[in-house]
Structures are given as structure tokens and as C-alpha cells.
Amino acid sequence: MSRLRTQELSLGYDDRDVVRNLDVVIPDGRVTAIVGANACGKSTLLRGLARLLAPRAGAVFLDDTALADLRTLDVAKVLGLLPQSPVAPDGITVADLVSRGRYPHQGWFRRWTDRDHDAVTRAMAATGTADLIDRPIRSLSGGQRQRVWVAMALAQDTDLLLLDEPTTFLDINHQVELLRLLRELNEESGKTIVVVLHDLNLACRFCDHLIAMSAGQIVAEGAPTEVVTAALVEKVFGLSCLIVPDPVAGTPMIVPA
Amino acid sequence: MSTLTASTVDTSAALKANRRRREARTTAVLVGLAILVFALLVVTMMIGSFRIGALDVVASMLHLSDSPGVDFVVRDLRLPTAASALGVGLALGASGTIFQQILRNPLASPDFVGITSGAGLAAVVGIVVLQAGGLVVSGLALGGALLAATLMYVLAWRDGVSGYRFILIGIGIAAFFDGLVGFVLSRAQLFEARQAMHWLTGSVGQASDTELRLLFGALVVLLPIAMLLQRPLRALELGDDSARTLGTRAELSRAALLGVGLVLVAVAVSASGPIVFVALVAGPIANRLLGPATGGIVASALVGAALLLAADLVAVHLMPTPLPTGVVTGAVGAPYLLWLLATTNRQGAGG
Numbered sequence: 081m082s083r084l085r086t087q088e089l090s091l092g093y094d095d096r097d098v099v100r101n102l103d104v105v106i107p108d109g110r111v112t113a114i115v116g117a118n119a120c121g122k123s124t125l126l127r128g129l130a131r132l133l134a135p136r137a138g139a140v141f142l143d144d145t146a147l148a149d150l151r152t153l154d155v156a157k158v159l160g161l162l163p164q165s166p167v168a169p170d171g172i173t174v175a176d177l178v179s180r181g182r183y184p185h186q187g188w189f190r191r192w193t194d195r196d197h198d199a200v201t202r203a204m205a206a207t208g209t210a211d212l213i214d215r216p217i218r219s220l221s222g223g224q225r226q227r228v229w230v231a232m233a234l235a236q237d238t239d240l241l242l243l244d245e246p247t248t249f250l251d252i253n254h255q256v257e258l259l260r261l262l263r264e265l266n267e268e269s270g271k272t273i274v275v276v277l278h279d280l281n282l283a284c285r286f287c288d289h290l291i292a293m294s295a296g297q298i299v300a301e302g303a304p305t306e307v308v309t310a311a312l313v314e315k316v317f318g319l320s321c322l323i324v325p326d327p328v329a330g331t332p333m334i335v336p337a
Numbered sequence: 338m339s340t341l342t343a344s345t346v347d348t349s350a351a352l353k354a355n356r357r358r359r360e361a362r363t364t365a366v367l368v369g370l371a372i373l374v375f376a377l378l379v380v381t382m383m384i385g386s387f388r389i390g391a392l393d394v395v396a397s398m399l400h401l402s403d404s405p406g407v408d409f410v411v412r413d414l415r416l417p418t419a420a421s422a423l424g425v426g427l428a429l430g431a432s433g434t435i436f437q438q439i440l441r442n443p444l445a446s447p448d449f450v451g452i453t454s455g456a457g458l459a460a461v462v463g464i465v466v467l468q469a470g471g472l473v474v475s476g477l478a479l480g481g482a483l484l485a486a487t488l489m490y491v492l493a494w495r496d497g498v499s500g501y502r503f504i505l506i507g508i509g510i511a512a513f514f515d516g517l518v519g520f521v522l523s524r525a526q527l528f529e530a531r532q533a534m535h536w537l538t539g540s541v542g543q544a545s546d547t548e549l550r551l552l553f554g555a556l557v558v559l560l561p562i563a564m565l566l567q568r569p570l571r572a573l574e575l576g577d578d579s580a581r582t583l584g585t586r587a588e589l590s591r592a593a594l595l596g597v598g599l600v601l602v603a604v605a606v607s608a609s610g611p612i613v614f615v616a617l618v619a620g621p622i623a624n625r626l627l628g629p630a631t632g633g634i635v636a637s638a639l640v641g642a643a644l645l646l647a648a649d650l651v652a653v654h655l656m657p658t659p660l661p662t663g664v665v666t667g668a669v670g671a672p673y674l675l676w677l678l679a680t681t682n683r684q685g686a687g688g
Contacts (some may be wrong), residue, residue, distance in 0.1 A: 085533045132578055157585030167441070167576035171629025175355045183572050184584035188565060192356065210348035213355055218631065236583065 083108055084129060085157070085238055088138035091121075091128040097136065098124040099296040106240075106289075111266050111273045113283035116293035117317050122276050126244050126291070129274065130161040160238040162229050166243050168217040169189065174228050178204055181235030203234035206268075207261060223254030224288045229256035230261065235307070241265075243275040247282070255279070259286040280317075284308055284331045292316050308332040342355040359628060366626045370639035377646035378423055382401035382415040384654055418488075421544040421608060422649045422662070423642050426615060428605035430641020431563055432636050433596035433616030434623065438570055438632050439591055440500040443677055446617035447602040450507025453613075454514035455485020456606040457537055461518050464533045465525040474536065475548050475607040482603035485510060490595070539663030541649050548608040555604045557596050563634045566594050572634065612663045614670020615641050615648075621677075 084106040092098045099121040106112055106129070124247060127133040129140055131147045139146040139274045148250050160181075168177060181203065182196045204210045207227045216227060226246060233241055244260070247255040259275075263286050266273050277283045283290060284304035292300045292307065294316045300307040312335055326333040382394045387410055389397075396402040397411040428429035433446045440450075447453055463469040469477070490509055493503040494646025518537070522530050536543070544552070569590035572580040580587045601618065620632070626640075629632050648665040656665075 089431075092662060129580075131580060132581055152586055153579065153584035156582060159582075161578070161582040163576065163578035163582070166579050167574070169438075169574040169630040169632070171624075173629065175352055176359075176630060177357075180571060180575065181583070183568075186568075188568060197349070197352065199357075201352055204350050204352070205345045210351070213351050215349075298595075 081306040082106055083143050084141070084274075086129070086138065086140045089125075090137040090165055091124050091133050091134055091142060092136055093124075097296065098257065099128070101138070102296075102298060104173070104291065104298065104301075105130075106271050106272065106274055110149035110288040111262060111275065111286065111324075112289040112291060112293045114274065114276045114293060115278075115316070116235075116284050116299075120291050120293045120316075121296040123244055125297075126161075126242055126274065126276050130242050131155055131158060131164075132234065133162070153184050156238075157234070158238050159240045159242070160233045160236040160334060161242040162233045162246055164248070166229055170218075172217055173213070174204075174215050174217065174220075174231075175200075175219060177228060178209070178231045178235050180235075181232040199237045200235045203231040206234060206265060219295045221251050223251075223257065224251060226254070227256055227261070229259070229286060235255060235259070236267070240272045240274070243273070245276050245278065247279070255282060262286070280313070280334050281326075284333065285326060285329055304332055305330075308334075359631075361556065363518075363627055363631070363633065366623075366636055367633075370626075370636060370643060372647065374423070374639055377650070378419055379421065381419045381646055381650055382411050384575040384650075385415065394636075405674040417544065417546070417549060418542045418649070421549055422541040422645045423634045424549065424556055425541055425544075425605045425609045425612065426619075426642030426645030427556055427560070427614040427638040428469070428552065428641070429612065429645070430619035430623070431441055431560060431638040432598040432601040432605070433572070433618075433641065434562065434620030434632060434634055434637035435594050435601075436616075437620045438574060439594055439598075440503055441574070442504055443589045443621060444501055444617075445500070445507075446620075447598070448611070448613050449511060450504055450512060451485045451489055451509050451510035452482050452507075452599065453606055453611040454511040454518070454659055456482040456502055456603065458514040458521075459484070459608070460517050460536055461521050461533045464536060465529045470532075471545055472547055474546075478610075479603050479607040480542070482606055483599065486512065486595075486599045486603075509616055518551070535661065539612035539666075540661035540663075541609045541612070541645065542653075544608040552585075552604045552608045552664055556598060559601055560635070560638065563594075563597050563601075566590065566597065566636065567632075567634050570634075571592060574630070574632070596654050610661075610663065612645065612648075612666050614666045614673070615644050618673055619644060 082105045086102055086104045089102045090097055090100045114125060116122045128135060134212055143158060147151055178200050182199060189219050209228050209231050212224060250258060259282055263271050265271055290297060290301060290304050290307055292312060300312050308323060310323050311319055313319055320337045322335045322337055323332050324335055379394050383389050383391055389407055390409060393402060393407050394411055396409050402408055436445050436447055437443055456478040459477040462473045463474045463477040487509050489503060493506045522533060569585045572583045573584040573587060573590060577587045594598050621638045623636035623640045624631060624632055627636055649662050652660045652662045652665040
């Protein structure tokens, strides 16, 4: 059973197709990683899934309805996205930013309700950003800032959450911290999470389901332990390597040859 | 990072306090600004060659006075100018902050992105070439502003309108129109050139009854719409991707906001001529009063009105000889612009 899937989906910019004819199924209640070399179309696919990019052909289905047939506001109640480089208005504070995640749940005239308040409280507690409430975003470290953005996406209170390379500007410690957080969120609330990642080792370690892409096509999908092989890494990244089990978790670990 | 109940309770209380504080500040600022604007409005009508007490002014405005002399001075002589300063200030303040927030740049006020220049060119052509005056010039200015904005929107469009392209094209268009204004002026007779220059400096005293009616009509319709559009604007501030993910129809909201901001600035310029810097400074001042990233359109409109009423007081009553309002706002605004350019470059945030 899957709430989010695509059918013969083609996406592109200007006159260039980036991904063509993709049939992707995002498993419910799991953490899915989309991996691949630079410019393989993984972020494009994520943007298509989040309706930021209209399909050139085919469709994305959310609960068996094509995204294009749904109202923007209704999509926003079910599906959230943290973009690759989100923009924070100058001087905005953490509490204000996280509160803006409540947008799709508020009407034109409705005031801030207890439900909004509770969602923001939960999001900040879950992301460990509660003691940053009055701080301006600008004054935060990269790791803190990313957690605040995740808190905003959580405040949106959606069943599906997509994240576009959330670990890119973080050091290894904060990368692991963020992925642990996503894992926790998934385990505690059953949220379906899709994350575009660069680091294959981290993807194997923290995700249930892997979608490996190359040149706009899906090369492999499935549980990391089943799909990650030296041949796959060679094909996707052009890197010859050995696969050894991660000494801690037993998941596949890539060691360049 | 685990979710402890105790910490959640603390967070909840802290968030509630934070929200209460922000709401209280917003209310205080709005009430304070409204009082200030009203006070300035009354003071403007008190002073002049014939002094009138504050209570008499208010009584006359509310049609409660029984002195025909006071009524004549207040309602017929002073109210049009005061109302024009109020209306033009409100419109410029609201419009300026809308443009700055949509284009995410403190420099993106309508003064700089060609809209005012479009109005100026049309008006100067009207005065110099067509020898028109009064309402025709205002109508032309309105048309010029709308034309310049349409031109910018079309030129800047590429799968949507992005901030930087819009601003750069706007600055280019402003330079082009200003050049044409100079050309037309250099061909003009002395009398018409003086008239055109006077219009270009901007003065709240030059609005006619019809222009005022148009201005206030636009304000009554567009300010409430702008207040409603504040909601999608808060989402748009986070960038288009986030705005869409949050459920905004980004392009539609932006077009609506630009439309509202554009018509507001166009009617303001057609009523008073281009009064510079009010639209540029009102938004940042309102933000400073309300707290960072609050971007209140109403607060900015009130700041605009207060600024313009104060500038008119200074221009007409505190100077040895009465000056056009635009001279005073320019003299106050230019240092601010320099400061803005210097600091944004240092932070590398915009500019």
C-alpha cells in the first residue's frame, strides 16, 4: 500500500527532460532515501513528488488522485517539503519561523488556535529547538538552523515529509544527528519520510528503503542490505569499491577500492 | 532530544509568552501610530496664518462646529492638503513594504524600480508637449505608472518573476525614463519646464478633489485586500518553494500583491507627484517598531502617513519659505539610503 507514487513520470526544465518515464512507489511509514551521482535527477524527482515541478508526462499520485487535480492547500496538509536552501526573512526568530509551518491549517480569517500551538510545541520539543525560541535564525549554527527548518516542516503536521539534501552543509556529527532525528520521528509517529542524500553510507545506515538513480532512471530500489552491491555503486557513482558490513549496525558500508 | 513531558510543558509556556509578547507589541505599535497620525493630522490643520485650537479643528472635521469661519478654513482650505498627505502617505507606506517584501530587498521600493519614473515621464510629456494641467496630468501619470509596471513584469517574466531580475530591469527602466524626462525638459519652454519640475518634486498640496476621491477610493478597497494578502505574503517571504509547499499559489499571490502595491503607488503619485523616500523608509521603520520580519502592511501604511504629515508640516510651516513636500522627504531620505547601501553591502545580505 502506498499513498505516494508516480506513473510514467517525466520531469524537466526548459527543453530538457531530466527524468523520463519513472514509476516510483514510496513505501508508507518508512524512511526512503533517494541517492545518486550529481545531476542524476534525484532532486528533480523530489520536486516533482512535492508538486514544485509540473510533470511533462505521466503523473504523481497522492492517495490515488493525481497531484495536479488536488488543491494546493489540500496537498499541503498531507505532504511537506524542506527545500534544499530555504530562505529565512531577515531577522526572523525561531518561534516565528516554526509557527509559519501552520499556514495550511489556518484560514484567511482564523486566529491562532490551541491546535496550532500544540503542533508548534511538539515540533520544537521533538527537534530539540525549544531553548532557541527567541533567537534570530541568523545567530544559529548550521546544525541548529537545520533542526529549526525541520521543526517548521513538522509543525505543518503532514503524514509525508520530503527533505531535499538536508545534510549538505552539516559536519558529520550534525549529519548523523539530523538523520537520527528523522529516524526517531518516523518511529514515533509513523511519518513517511523521503530524503535525498549524497552520502550512500549514511543512507544505508539510517533508511529502510533506497532508490538509486542514474541519468534520470532508477537503477535499483529496495532495502539497502539487498540492493547495495559493488556493481551497483560502480554503475551509479562510477566508483569501484568494496562493500563491507557496518561494524555497528551491520548495514552495507562502501569502502573505496 | 527525546520528548519529555516536563520540557514540553516548559516549551508550551515559553511559546505562549513569546506569542503574547509579540501580539501585545503589535497592538501597542498600531494604536500608537494611529494616535500619532491623528495628532499630526489635527496639528497640520491648527497652524497657519490663522491659528485654530485643536478642539475646534476636531469639531469642524466632525461637522459639530457652528462657526462658518473656522469651517471654511479647516474644511475648505486645510483639510484637502492634510487629507492628501494622509492618503498619499498611507498608500506609499503600504505599497513600499509590499514591494520590498515580495522582492526580498530593502532597496526595492517603487521609487527605484521605475514605476515612479514611468509616472514622471507621462506627466512631463503631458505638461510640456500637450500643455495639459490638473487632472489630465494625473491621469497620464497613473497610466505611465501602470505602463512602466506592465513593461517590467513582462520583461522580467521567465517562468515566474524573481526578485533580482525584476529589480535590475526596474532600475534599467527607471534610468531610461529619467533620461527621456531630461530630454523632454530640455526641449521645453521655460514656463512649462518650471511647471514640470514642480510636479516632479512632488507636493501634497497639489491634489484636486477628484484625485483625492480616487486616492481614498483606492485605499478603502485596496488596504483591506492588502491586509488579507498579508497571509500569503508571510509564506512568500520564505521563498517560492516553501511557499508552495505550505499551500500558497505563489505566482497568483505575488501577482495580486504586486497589483495592489502598484495601483496604490500609482494613485498616490498621480495625486501628489513623486514624493521620494516615503515608500522606501516606511516599511523598515514599521519593522523596527514591530520587531524583525513582522512586515505589517498596516503599520507601514501608518508610518508612511505619519512621515508625510510631518514632512508637510516641516515643508510648509518650519521653513523660511514654503517648500514642496518632496524636498523635505528627499533631504531626510537620502542619508537613510546611503546608510542602507553601506550596511547591506557590509552584511552581504542584499544590495
